[in-house]
Each structure stands twice: as structure tokens, then as C-alpha cells.
Amino acid sequence: MPIDEEKKSENVVTVSNNADDSRLMTLDASLRMAEERALLRKLDRRLMPTATVIYLLNYIDRVAVTSARLQGLEADLGLSTVQYETVLAILYVTYCPAQIPSNMILSYISRPSLYIGACVVTWGLTSALTGVTTNFAGIMACRIFIGLPEAAFYPGVMYLLSRWYTRKELTVRSAWFYAGLLISNAFGSLIAAGILANMQGKLGLAAWRWLFYIEGAITMFFGFLTMWLLPDFPHNTRWLDAAERRLAQVRLAEDAGEADKDADNLTIYDGLLLAIKDPKTIIFMFMSCSQILGNSVVNFFPTLTATLGFNTTDTLLMAAPPWVLAAALCVLNGWHADRTGERFFHMASWWWVAIVGYIISLCTMNTGGRYSSLFLMTTGYCGFALTLTWVSNAIPRPPAKRSVAMGLVNGFGNLGSIMGSYVWNAAWGPQYHQSMIISLCSFVCSTFLGLLMRWILIKENNQIDGEEKKLMEGPGRERIEEAARLEGISFEEALKRRKSFRYLY
Template sequence: MTQRPPKLSSHTVISAMTSTPSSMEKIERKDTVAVEHVEKAPEDASITDSDAELLAEHIRPFAEKRLVRLLDFRLLPTIVLIFILNYIDRTAVSAARLQGLEQDLGLTDIQYETVLAVLYASYVPAQIPSNMILNWISRPSWYIPLCICLWGMTSALTGVTKSYAGILVARIFVGLPESAFYPGAIYLLSRWYTRKELAFRSAILYGGLLISNAFGSLMAAGILSNMEGKLGIRAWRWLFYIEGAITVCVGLFAIWALPDYPHNTRWLSPAQRRLAQVRLAEDAGEADEDSSEDSVLTGLKQALRDPKVYIFSIMACSQLLGLSFVNFFPTLTATLGFSTTVSLLLAAPPWIFATIVCCANAWNADRTGERYFHLATWWWGVMLGYIIGLSTPSVGGRYVGMFLMANGYSGFALTAVWVSNAIPRPPAKRSVSIGIVNGIGNLGNLIGSYAWKAQWGPDYHPSMIIGLASLGLASVLGFVIRWMLVIENKELDREEKEMSPAKRLRIEEAARLEGLTFEEALERNKGFRYLY
């Protein structure tokens, strides 16, 4: 699956520059040399003068835009597609229920609820070791696709289950490899994009989930309505076979499409790899690499000693509990009093609107560098939606409240991004922190599956009160984190030149990459501040 790295387009660079014909010819000749070097140089080739050519002042702006654009058109679409399939595979059981899964397997209501919930028994705790592995290995382009193929095959095998025990085991082993994807994808994005680029890209990733809430059932509807009895197989079994097979195919494609890390991605030239490292080093004031002292176990210990990790975790759990209506959204639209078909159609517009709001919110968060209010404002919108639901029987008012509720995920889409910004170095600690926060946060989904009881319908007032309290707690905890980061920024202002050996090594590496003296890199390091 190894591909030849793409050639640099000298014409792209030249057309963007205003220079003399002789200088353009010189750039084009340098570009050709760089391409020959890319095709012949081994992965671990040492940095040479030609590797630094894209750092030249008159070339770098265009080279950096081209690098980001390459990532945007190759990395982002791949992980969005994977995330959509991740959600579809996870919720396939709910769709299969409509076509006889419970009856064929002889499931009781309690057993079916357990089948839904048991995925989180493996999904939640596995996220922490998975991100530790992702930080430790050098080839995420193999690790993540391997997990994709594993959950795809397990999802497909769910179609052959004959009993409650069989589908329970299948669900557990779907959740295990699925745990690698979302926190792993956020960590991988954080290894390529700067702090002020990350929020918008993460929102695009999460937009895949929001869109799947609106249209994910279309695939299931087509399979369930057209495959019943084909080859003597029930349609719900075909649902698992087909969706699982699609996931495996996408997993194989991801081996080619996904990057590794900035220092060893195969489809970038040495000059582009160095540029990618320099971008992140400038963003943080030190190299985005682990030192010899920063092992995955060290990262785990550092994360467990950081109080922000615990506050983030409880905040994420409270937030997802407050947003747990997502699994019951069609049920909520059905309470408006329309037919089943109209109720399902009404469920789509809030999520389409939420996807647009999510991307716009993240774009503004990147432009301003602000984090807390870009999360909390949408939680407060959900709380307003709950208050509307509690206070009025009006169909129009309650439907407006549902739009406000769906927009709450615009805040959640930035949660892992804020963790990455607030706990940026070393990467070993950052990867574990993202895994811990996302893992514990998903306990809110598990608890929330019991917060919308059928006997509380059709008003679901107790459920909404639980949501109000949960999002209120998340708002307070988010403000505490913001206050802590303000204090840490003030301490950075007073920080002296004394530093740990590990941090000194990372700053020395940044100086080497950027061609600076240690003192110049140290001065640039002082410019780093946490985003809050």
C-alpha cells in the first residue's frame, strides 16, 4: 500500500509569486532537485539544506498554504467518512430492531437495553490505552485502519449471531476497536494543525456525526426495505453484513489516505515534513516531539497528576449527560403529534442547522483563540431549549427548542480541542489526556440512556430537569478550567529561564528545526500562552 510521494508543483508556487524570469527558473530548478531527493531519499534521511528550502521567506507562505490544503483534502475527508461509518456501525442495532432483531434472537426489553449499553463497557476504558499506543507507535496510518477493519468485521459478524449471548459479545468487540478512532483522530489532527487551525478541522470531523444523525438512517432504510429474504437471509442481518463490509473497505483505503506524523509521513517530501514540524514548533515555542524521558507511561503519570484532566473529564461527562437526548431525538419529534413519517422528516432540519452552526462556531473559535464561551454558549442554548420544553405545550415553541438542543453539540465538538490546547506538551501526556477525558465523558452517554424513560413521556420533564442540572454543572466546571488557564498564563509571564531537561531538549529541537539559536528559540517560547 506504500505510495510514491506526490511531486511538488513548481507551477503552483511560481504562479503565486511576482518575481523575475531568472528567479522563477531558479525556483523551478530547486523544485526539481527537491522532487528527485524525495523519490530517492530514505524516510530517516537527515535534514539537509535542500530540506529547508520551503522555509525561505519568499516561498514559505505559499508552501505552508499548500501543505495545509493537502491535509484538508486528504486527511479531513477520510476521517469524516470513517466517523460517519463509526456512528452507523455503532447504531446499527437500533435500525435492525425495526426489522425483527429482537424477535429472531428472543430478546426481552431489558436484554435489548443491555445490548445497547454494553458497547460502552469496552468503548470507554479502552480509549486511554489506545491513545497511549497511538502516541508510542510511529505509524498511525496502520494502527487506525487496523482498528477500523476490526470493528467493521465484528459488525458484519453481528449478522450471524443466533442468541442474546452472541450479540452481547459482538457488541463488546465492536466497542473495543471503535474506541481508537475519535480520541485518536483528535490527537492525530493535533499533531498536524496549529492551535488556531485545530478547532475548525475538529468541527468538520464532528460535523460527520451530526450529518449522520440527519441522514444515517437512509442507508438502513434502503437495506431493510429491499433485502428482506434475499438468499434466505433476514434484512436485519444484511444490514450488518453490508455496513460492516463497507467499513472494512474504507479501512483499507485509510492505510493509503491517512498520514503518520510530521517527521515520517511517506507521501510528503522531506522539505514538507520539516515545514510541518517547524509550524508546530513555532506554534508552541518548542518541538512537538517527546523527549527520551517522555514515554507513554510517563505521559499517563503526568496526565493523572494534572487536576485539569479530572475537571475536564467530569465536565465532559456532565455535558454528554445533558446532551443525551440525541439517542431519543426522533422520539421527541414524535411528541409533536404528527405521523411517523412527518416526525422522522422533522428530525432532520435541526441537525442540518446544527452542522452549519458547529462549523461556523469552530471557525470563529480559531480566529479569536477563545474557547470557553464557544462551548458554554451552546450549552446555555440547550438549557433554554429545555426551559421552553418545560414551560410551553406549543408545537412551534417546542420545535424551536429542539433546534437549540441540537446546537448543543457545537460546544461538544470543541471539547477535545480545548483539552489539546490546555494540555499541549509533551505529546505523550496530551494523547493520554484526550483519551481519559473522552473516555470518562462517554459515561454520560451510558447514564443518559436511562435518563429518558418511556414512562416520563410524552413531556419528559424529569429528563429535561436532569439535562438542565448537568449542563449547569458543565458550565461551572468549564469556567473553573478557564480561570486555571488564566492563572497559568500569568505564571508564564513571570517564568524565568530555568526549565526541566525535557523541556530544554524540546526547545533545542525547535531551534534546530527553525535554524535559530537556543536563546532565540527560548524567547519565542515565551510567546506561548494557553487558549481559554
């Protein structure tokens, strides 16, 4: 491909005439399928493990404070119960609002790999600095500033995945990605158990300080690797050749019937305005918030496991198996959701399982029953893992709108984490009945909002045929013409594909 063509922006994609391009655009379906499988394998081998490991490190760093609490963090820093809860909550004061401008920026920068990688390095450094704090003000400052770089990660990577995978490929990938969070709760506990049991007094430092130093250093190292491992966008990823980049763009254009790109005159603020005006965004925002509040047990899981009456090391080890199971179920659920194209019941059924877990825990303090209920509680995250995937499916175009909507949904949703930081009040332990009732009611609220979203999407699907002619005029027609030119097919063929698009619910 000529050098000047390589430099073209995403919004000016032209059809290449080189041999590889011609081969990929052949009408031979078997060759096309083989090339797509090869592209997906390359993406899956590089993008998915990288995203999953980063998410694992993200949550290990974020919840390290809950493990450190078991080994004297509160006493060493002189924290009261309210101050400790505030330390947990303050992260989300910066984390939630920062997600929106971060995703707005991400949809317009050319190298998301460098942007996300730099954020990983920054939060790793901030996490490590938590180990040098000596008072409430110091740890509060660290928690405030760790929320800013972390804000770029989850909605940013989910948006990046939506720029590479089709609607029926995205769910299982997002589930693999989210499994990193769930596994982090298991491995985080195991790593914390090892550090806290063996590092007390080394170099005159408390074990909980070593926990932050070690985990922060690992995150920083992987952050630099991330800048090389992650892809950018389909039109400019350095480790794909020209034919593979073109195929990646064509796949998404075929999936939606129009090019996955913004109009030339669409600004970063237009994407924000479009997202806010769409009622689906608002519903998703509140559904996400209620889910996260229902899942807020994650930040207190070691504390809740400690109510079983075991020592610190055993408590942290026992906290791991429920999350390993949840991670496996999350991936299986995502795979099945992609196979069926269904969304609501693949989310809501896990909320209902978590509700059963809370009901069991409300009814007994028996060790076996209580521990079994913890396994059920963690499955609520299997449903939440599909939230931004559903947002991407329900608000697919233009990309600027999709990007902002994902930032809004996840940013607003994490207000549930702020509320959840105060829901599991130590004064309500060891039963925590009030906490469980609040979480249970949150999942009930999520169910009603999910049903409302499902009804809206069914209604919109029923209206698509009647609105098809209107959608073919003006900017809509231009995008379909661009898709036809990109794919090397006639406008009529592109129009036929566009008519096959339906929202997934």
C-alpha cells in the same frame, strides 16, 4: 535526503541541507506562507475528508440499533426494555477504558494510518455480524466487541490532528471532523429509512438485519482505503516529500516554542502519570462526562422524534434536519473559535442553547414546539466538538502526556453515554420530562466546570512570565535548543518565540 537520514526516529530530527529544505527555511515570508498554504491544502484534501467520512460511518454503525428498534429488532430478539437499554450501554463498557491504552500506544507507533484503518475494518465486521444475532446474548457480544476497535478512533484522530495543525488551525479542523458525527445522525436516519422501507423480507431476512449487513460492509471497504489515505506523523508520512515533512515539524515547533516530541527517556507510562497528575485533566474528564450525559438524547433521537406521532419512515426522515443544522453550526463555531482564539464561550453558549431546547420541550407537547426544540437540543454537540481541542491547547506538551490526556478525557467522558442509556427510559415517555431535566442539569454542571478551567488557564497565563526563567533550565531548555536547531535559528530567537506562548481559554 540520504537514506539513513530518512530512517531516523522522530526524536532524532536533523537539519537537511538539500535545496528544497533551504528554500523552505528562507527568510522570505511570502514564500514561507505560500509553502505552508500548499501543505495545509494537501493535508485538508486528504486527512480531513477521510477523518470526517470515518466518523460518519462510526456513528452510523454505532446507532444503527436505535433505527433497527423501530422495525422490530426488540421483538425478533425477544428483548425487554431494560435489555435494550443494556444493549446500548454495554458498548461503552469496553469503549471507555480502551481509549486510554489505545492513545498511549498511538503516540509510540510509527504508522497510525495502519492502526486506525485496521480498527475501522474490525468494527465494520463486528457491526455486520450484528445482523446474524438471534438473541440477547448474541447482540450483547457484538456490542461489547464493537466498542474495542471504535475506542481507537475519535481520540486517536484528534491526537493525530494535533500532530499536524497549530493551535489556531486545530479548532475548525476538529469541528469539520466532528461534523461527520452530526451528519451521520442525519444520513444514518436517511439510509436506515431507505433500507428499512425496502429490504423487508429480501432473501427471507428482516429489514433490520439488512441494515447491519449493508452499513457494516461499507465501513469495512472504507477501512481498507483509510490505511492509504490517512497520514502518519510529520516525520514519516509517505505521501509528503522531505521538505514538506520538515516544514510540518517546524510549524508546530514555532507554534509552541519547542519541538513537538517526547524526551528520549520518556516512557509510555510516564505520559500516563503526567496526565493523571495534572488537575486540568481531571476537570476536563468530568466536564466531558457531564456534556455527553447532556447530549445523550443522540442515542434516542429516533425514539424522541417518534413521539411526534408519525410513521417509521417519516420519523426517520424528520430526524435528519436537526443534525444537518447542527453540523453546519459546528463548523461555523469552530471557524470563529480559531479566528478569535477563545474557547469557553464557544463551547458554553451551545450548552445554553440546548438547555433552552429542553425547557421548551418540558413545557409543551405541541408538534411544532416539540420539533423545534429538537433542533436546539442537537446544538449541544457544537460545544462538545471543541472539548478535545481545548484539551490539546491546555495540555500541549509533551505529546505523550497530551495523547494520554485526550484518551482519559474522552474515555471517562463516555461514561456519560452509559448513564445516558438509562436516562431515556421508555416508561417516562412520551413526555420524557425526567430525562430532559437530567440532561439540562448536566449542561449546568458543564458550565461550572468550564468556568473553573477558564479561571485556571487565566491564572497560569498570568504566572508564565514569572516562571519563564525556570522553564528555560534542564529539559525545558533542551527542547527549546532542539526547536532552534530544527528551525535553523538562534537559541535567543527560539526563546523569544517561547515567551509568546499562552494557553487558549
